[in-house]
Amino acid sequence: MADLRKRVQNKGTDLDTETENEGANQDSDANLDLDSEDDKSLGKKLDLSSTIPSGTDKAPEMLDATLSALPPRWRNWVIRGIFTWVMIFGFALMIYAGPLALMLVVLAVQVKCFAEIINIGYAVYKIHGLPWFRSLSWYFLITSNYFFYGESLVDYFGVVDNRTEFLRALVKYHRFISFSLYIGGFVWFVLSLVKRYYMKQFSLFAWTHVALLIVVTQSYLIIRNIFQGLIWFIVPVSMIVCNDVMAYMFGFFFGRTPLIKLSPKKTWEGFIGGGFATVLFGLMISYVLCQYPFFVCPIEFNEELGRMTLDCEPSPLYRPQEYSVPASLAPVVRMITGKNTVMIIPFLFHSLSMSVFSSVIGPFGGFFASGFKRAFKIKDFGDIIPGHGGIMDRFDCQYLMATFVNVYISSFIRMDSPQKLLQQIYSLKPELQLELFTALRDSLTARGILQLTAP
Amino acid sequence: MADLRKRVQNKGTDLDTETENEGANQDSDANLDLDSEDDKSLGKKVDLSSTIPSGTDKAPEMLDATLSALPPRWRNWVIRGIFTWVMIFGFALMIYAGPLALMLVVLAVQVKCFAEIINIGYAVYKIHGLPWFRSLSWYFLITSNYFFYGESLVDYFGVVDNRTEFLRALVKYHRFISFSLYIGGFVWFVLSLVKRYYMKQFSLFAWTHVALLIVVTQSYLIIRNIFQGLIWFIVPVSMIVCNDVMAYMFGFFFGRTPLIKLSPKKTWEGFIGGGFATVLFGLMISYVLCQYPFFVCPIEFNEEIGRMTLDCEPSPLYRPQEYSVPASLAPVVRMITGKNTVMIIPFLFHSLSMSVFSSVIGPFGGFFASGFKRAFKIKDFGDIIPGHGGIMDRFDCQYLMATFVNVYISSFIRMDSPQKLLQQIYSLKPELQLELFTALRDSLTARGILQLTAP
Numbered sequence: 001m002a003d004l005r006k007r008v009q010n011k012g013t014d015l016d017t018e019t020e021n022e023g024a025n026q027d028s029d030a031n032l033d034l035d036s037e038d039d040k041s042l043g044k045k046l047d048l049s050s051t052i053p054s055g056t057d058k059a060p061e062m063l064d065a066t067l068s069a070l071p072p073r074w075r076n077w078v079i080r081g082i083f084t085w086v087m088i089f090g091f092a093l094m095i096y097a098g099p100l101a102l103m104l105v106v107l108a109v110q111v112k113c114f115a116e117i118i119n120i121g122y123a124v125y126k127i128h129g130l131p132w133f134r135s136l137s138w139y140f141l142i143t144s145n146y147f148f149y150g151e152s153l154v155d156y157f158g159v160v161d162n163r164t165e166f167l168r169a170l171v172k173y174h175r176f177i178s179f180s181l182y183i184g185g186f187v188w189f190v191l192s193l194v195k196r197y198y199m200k201q202f203s204l205f206a207w208t209h210v211a212l213l214i215v216v217t218q219s220y221l222i223i224r225n226i227f228q229g230l231i232w233f234i235v236p237v238s239m240i241v242c243n244d245v246m247a248y249m250f251g252f253f254f255g256r257t258p259l260i261k262l263s264p265k266k267t268w269e270g271f272i273g274g275g276f277a278t279v280l281f282g283l284m285i286s287y288v289l290c291q292y293p294f295f296v297c298p299i300e301f302n303e304e305l306g307r308m309t310l311d312c313e314p315s316p317l318y319r320p321q322e323y324s325v326p327a328s329l330a331p332v333v334r335m336i337t338g339k340n341t342v343m344i345i346p347f348l349f350h351s352l353s354m355s356v357f358s359s360v361i362g363p364f365g366g367f368f369a370s371g372f373k374r375a376f377k378i379k380d381f382g383d384i385i386p387g388h389g390g391i392m393d394r395f396d397c398q399y400l401m402a403t404f405v406n407v408y409i410s411s412f413i414r415m416d417s418p419q420k421l422l423q424q425i426y427s428l429k430p431e432l433q434l435e436l437f438t439a440l441r442d443s444l445t446a447r448g449i450l451q452l453t454a455p
Numbered sequence: 456m457a458d459l460r461k462r463v464q465n466k467g468t469d470l471d472t473e474t475e476n477e478g479a480n481q482d483s484d485a486n487l488d489l490d491s492e493d494d495k496s497l498g499k500k501v502d503l504s505s506t507i508p509s510g511t512d513k514a515p516e517m518l519d520a521t522l523s524a525l526p527p528r529w530r531n532w533v534i535r536g537i538f539t540w541v542m543i544f545g546f547a548l549m550i551y552a553g554p555l556a557l558m559l560v561v562l563a564v565q566v567k568c569f570a571e572i573i574n575i576g577y578a579v580y581k582i583h584g585l586p587w588f589r590s591l592s593w594y595f596l597i598t599s600n601y602f603f604y605g606e607s608l609v610d611y612f613g614v615v616d617n618r619t620e621f622l623r624a625l626v627k628y629h630r631f632i633s634f635s636l637y638i639g640g641f642v643w644f645v646l647s648l649v650k651r652y653y654m655k656q657f658s659l660f661a662w663t664h665v666a667l668l669i670v671v672t673q674s675y676l677i678i679r680n681i682f683q684g685l686i687w688f689i690v691p692v693s694m695i696v697c698n699d700v701m702a703y704m705f706g707f708f709f710g711r712t713p714l715i716k717l718s719p720k721k722t723w724e725g726f727i728g729g730g731f732a733t734v735l736f737g738l739m740i741s742y743v744l745c746q747y748p749f750f751v752c753p754i755e756f757n758e759e760i761g762r763m764t765l766d767c768e769p770s771p772l773y774r775p776q777e778y779s780v781p782a783s784l785a786p787v788v789r790m791i792t793g794k795n796t797v798m799i800i801p802f803l804f805h806s807l808s809m810s811v812f813s814s815v816i817g818p819f820g821g822f823f824a825s826g827f828k829r830a831f832k833i834k835d836f837g838d839i840i841p842g843h844g845g846i847m848d849r850f851d852c853q854y855l856m857a858t859f860v861n862v863y864i865s866s867f868i869r870m871d872s873p874q875k876l877l878q879q880i881y882s883l884k885p886e887l888q889l890e891l892f893t894a895l896r897d898s899l900t901a902r903g904i905l906q907l908t909a910p
Contacts, residue, residue: 175865176863187816198827198830202827209665361638375656375657410630411631421880422895425876434899437895440877440891443877444889447885449888
């Protein structure tokens with residue numbers, strides 16, 4: 001039963017068969033003497049399963065009551081299945097609620113992930129003697145969120161600063177205010193150093209910063225992706241989930257060759273099968289979403305309406321474009337369509353890149369988290385989702401993906417809005433604005449974009 | 456002698472008198488039992504003074520020979536004094552050599568600081584069993600430098616991308632290339648996880664990232680400051696040094712009240728006296744540097760000459776402007792100058808802000824480094840500078856200052872160059888460029904900056 005629970009909670013790609021490796025690993029997890037190198041340095045006290053609330057398999061009592069009739073093994077599967085659908089439904093609901101609700105949910109997830117990571121840090125370093133030190137970590141979380149969310153708002157809502165003096169000052173001096181807040185936290189940390197706790201305090205300070213680096217910067221990137229269009233959020237997120245589930249399925253039915261020593265339950269068959277399935281799924285969902293402006297329009301602040309709008313003419317990126325076929329394939333294509341060109345939605349190419357990344361590199365985020373959990377001898381990051389573990393357990397692969405999508409967009413999709421650049425131009429001195437205008441006019445005329453007959 | 460050496464190497468603000476506190480602290484540094492909390496978690500083996508080359512007081516043999524006649528106490532002082540002047544002279548030489556040499560020196564300093572921090576991490580975690588793991592840290596250093604230096608170059612040398620196809624591709628896909636390099640390192644890390652070393656490997660991975668965060672991002676900010684004008688580099692750097700030296704002097708002559716438990720040799724008298732001296736020094740050096748275009752001109756890439764130039768018309772920021780005096784001071788001013796206004800160089804106000812920051816917050820960078828060294832029981836970060844310690848020992852306060860100056864400039868000094876914005880405009884689609892042009896023209900005309908008679 002304990003074996004089964006551990007297996008069930010260890011992400012979604014567990015094989016449902018017992019292997020010698022698995023047995024041995026679980027034994028070694030319990031037997032601290034084998035990881036002697038780590039133990040010598042940290043003492044034999046590092047068994048966090050008692051301090052971190054993980055894998056307790058808490059399920060709402062109501063659910064417990066209704067399922068108590070079933071055998072324990074089925075009960076776990078049913079709970080896990082139910083909450084999988086709860087998450088999927090919740091995800092759809094967030095999308096329906098629109099970008100603002102989505103941003104708030106991203107914020108909430110981020111806070112919970114941060115709390116889980118910090119909890120682990122506290123348990124590892126046993127710093128219970130300084131309870132108020134936790135406030136410092138939360139202070140840094142709030143400060144970095146203020147900075148990042150402010151940067152997004154300043155970029156996209158440049159118009160807001162015309163409303164009130166106070167808002168305008170906040171926008172103009174945003175970086176300085178954020179920096180001052182950070183310095184306040186830094187000074188607070190230095191003043192809080194207590195003689196016998198230096199090492200722990202520095203370790204937790206570093207731990208906090210790494211957690212912020214992972215959690216907050218990536219939430220920021222996710223929000224930026226959402227602003228490019230909901231499709232840039234939905235497709236990557238669902239690809240990671242699909243890859244997880246499909247790799248598990250393929251592993252379940254065809255799994256034979258172990259993939260990596262770090263996660264003995266992953267197999268090459270699961271990895272490759274999951275990859276192909278993700279590519280197909282990605283193409284299908286991208287094709288469907290491209291049909292609706294709700295998903296492909298960038299979020300923009302509409303001044304008249306005074307709120308964010310999703311109305312637009314979908315960019316050519318999401319509509320079928322003509323592509324000439326390479327000579328080798330031309331005969332085949334001519335047989336099917338009668339022409340030398342095919343109509344493909346350009347976004348599908350990007351979907352292809354994203355699905356390849358999510359299948360090949362995405363799992364490494366999972367391996368990283370597995371290694372991390374193994375290093376600190378915990379089963380899960382938390383236990384807020386019955387049957388699955390903590391929020392971090394579900395989101396560990398997402399973070400790499402969010403960064404990739406953001407970098408991909410800024411490198412390959414030219415989506416700068418003139419609005420943003422205009423804001424920057426207006427902040428120049430008038431003489432420089434005129435200088436820029438003249439240079440731009442000359443350049444446009446030279447390239448024939450501007451006709452000299454315009455007044 | 457050992458006491459003296461420790462005192463001499465503990466930055467420049469040591470009091471030259473023995474105090475009970477100091478004696479007790481040095482005893483406790485040697486007596487590991489007192490820091491029992493830290494020791495319980497890390498074992499009694501964390502005495503790094505043997506593994507980190509610190510405070511060995513290596514001096515060139517030639518120097519040793521000439522000074523062997525003097526008593527040991529004088530000898531240390533002379534070595535320290537000599538290398539102080541070596542550093543000052545070296546600094547002046549770098550400035551003279553110009554911005555390109557300066558950037559290379561910043562890069563070299565950064566590499567050495569990173570090496571020192573990583574060495575400490577390796578000694579702390581005793582990961583000698585995996586010697587090739589060090590390469591991973593160096594790989595991440597190279598990757599992050601590539602990213603940051605590339606970002607600077609892309610911003611300022613947008614014209615370069617017209618030369619060759621290869622360079623243009625590097626510039627256009629810079630973020631993607633940097634991200635791919637980072638992912639390569641991430642994958643390498645995950646694949647390198649060895650069963651009994653998980654905790655150490657994760658700790659060093661985090662250690663590397665924090666070191667990069669400190670060292671590389673701040674070098675990047677220093678370079679950006681240099682691009683705004685050499686004065687934005689020279690003034691902050693010399694202010695920190697001045698504050699260090701002056702606080703030591705004032706502490707030496709008037710020091711009585713201890714400032715902070717963390718560094719028992721610092722005193723309030725040194726802190727305040729050093730602050731006033733730094734403000735005065737800052738005003739003086741700023742006034743002098745403002746007279747020379749070499750120091751106040753932003754670095755720009757001159758297309759015709761094909762290299763960076765420092766020729767320009769100094770901005771009004773560096774030339775005396777008229778300021779009306781508040782009513783309360785008006786009579787006094789009228790007595791001195793015969794007018795109701797004073798001519799002040801605006802940069803002096805910024806110098807004032809910077810000197811206040813360097814005096815009040817700068818020392819906290821030093822306290823942070825002291826706490827860090829105390830946590831890991833090391834005397835210095837390294838021993839490359841005889842009499843002073845490692846490079847990090849001299850640069851620990853500089854990092855906070857560089858970030859402050861950068862944030863200060865972007866918040867309070869409007870220094871966007873039209874060139875940068877033009878580059879961004881040219882990367883838009885032609886229709887969007889025209890749209891921006893039209894909007895800009897209408898706005899300029901409405902505000903009267905553009906005359907409609909222009910063709």
